[in-house]
Amino acid sequence: MAPSDGERLVKSKQRVADHGEVFTPSWMVEDMLNLVREESERIDSRFLEPACGSGNFLIPVLTRKLQTVMAKHGKSEFERRHYALFALMCVYGIEILPDNAQECRDNLASLFSAFLGVDSADKWARAARTVLSANIVQGDALIMKTFNDKPITFAEWAYLGKGSYQRRDFRYDELTQRSHWEAEGTLFSDMGADLFTPETTYPTMTVNDLAEQADHA
Numbered sequence: 583m584a585p586s587d588g589e590r591l592v593k594s595k596q597r598v599a600d601h602g603e604v605f606t607p608s609w610m611v612e613d614m615l616n617l618v619r620e621e622s623e624r625i626d627s628r629f630l631e632p633a634c635g636s637g638n639f640l641i642p643v644l645t646r647k648l649q650t651v652m653a654k655h656g657k658s659e660f661e662r663r664h665y666a667l668f669a670l671m672c673v674y675g676i677e678i679l680p681d682n683a684q685e686c687r688d689n690l691a692s693l694f695s696a697f698l699g700v701d702s703a704d705k706w707a708r709a710a711r712t713v714l715s716a717n718i719v720q721g722d723a724l725i726m727k728t729f730n731d732k733p734i735t736f737a738e739w740a741y742l743g744k745g746s747y748q749r750r751d752f753r754y755d756e757l758t759q760r761s762h763w764e765a766e767g768t769l770f771s772d773m774g775a776d777l778f779t780p781e782t783t784y785p786t787m788t789v790n791d792l793a794e795q796a797d798h799a
Contacts, residue, residue: 606638615642622646625654625669630736632723634675636685644673644690648697663698663706664745667789670694671713671739671747676723683720690714709792713739715799716749726755735781747787750780 615622622629623646631639647669655661673690677683691714695707702708716737721728728734734754742748756778 608638608642611639611642615639615646623650625650625665626672626741628672628674630674630676632676634677634686634718635682637675637689640673640675640686641689641693644670644693647672648693651697660745664741664789666694666697667706667709667713668739668741668747670710671717671737671741673717674736675718676721676734677718678720678722678729680720680729683718687711687714687718690718705789705793708796709789712792712795712799713737715796716751726758738780742786745788747792749784749787751782751784752778752780 621627622643625647627647629640629643634640648666651662651665651669655665670690675683675686677686691702691707691710694710695702695704698704698706700706719728719734719736721734723734726734735751736754736757738750738752740748740750
């Protein structure tokens with residue numbers, strides 16, 4: 583099946599040669615997400631794209647999550663906004679090229695702002711930028727390190743209700759070992775997440791707190 587008219591799958595031949603950069607067409611993304619439809623539409627399901635490019639997978643994932651937010655919380659502006667931000671918090675990406683990583687952040691931020699009907703100066707848009715600076719990482723997923731050779735760390739966000747969020751940071755290389763520790767019949771199979779200690783646990787935060795972090799970034 584050919585890509586839709588105007589859909590750009592390659593930025594340049596040189597980038598293909600240097601980095602193997604070819605974007606997944608939208609029709610294929612939708613077909614793949616339909617295989618896990620329930621998870622892709624759940625607000626609190628976490629999606630990681632280890633070669634996220636400019637967001638070809640993550641944008642449709644966030645779109646589906648936001649549709650669920652509207653269906654479940656559309657009658658309450660307070661809940662709609664807070665659950666929309668939580669939906670954004672559950673989308674993650676790793677991208678080796680800096681321009682792609684920033685483009686992915688910008689695309690997700692634009693989708694989020696459009697859903698809420700806010701501009702880039704609004705506190706919700708600024709809070710979203712704080713979240714995306716943590717969730718979309720410039721690095722190499724194969725060696726699990728950032729562009730400056732530090733271990734990739736991801737933020738685990740939780741919505742506690744009443745406008746409060748909790749953030750805990752975990753190392754990506756440790757999280758990838760979870761399946762080994764939790765395998766059925768192993769010594770640690772009943773320990774679950776307790777086996778993993780966060781690198782950092784933050785005080786609970788509100789949207790205003792997250793927006794202020796963007797202001798000081």
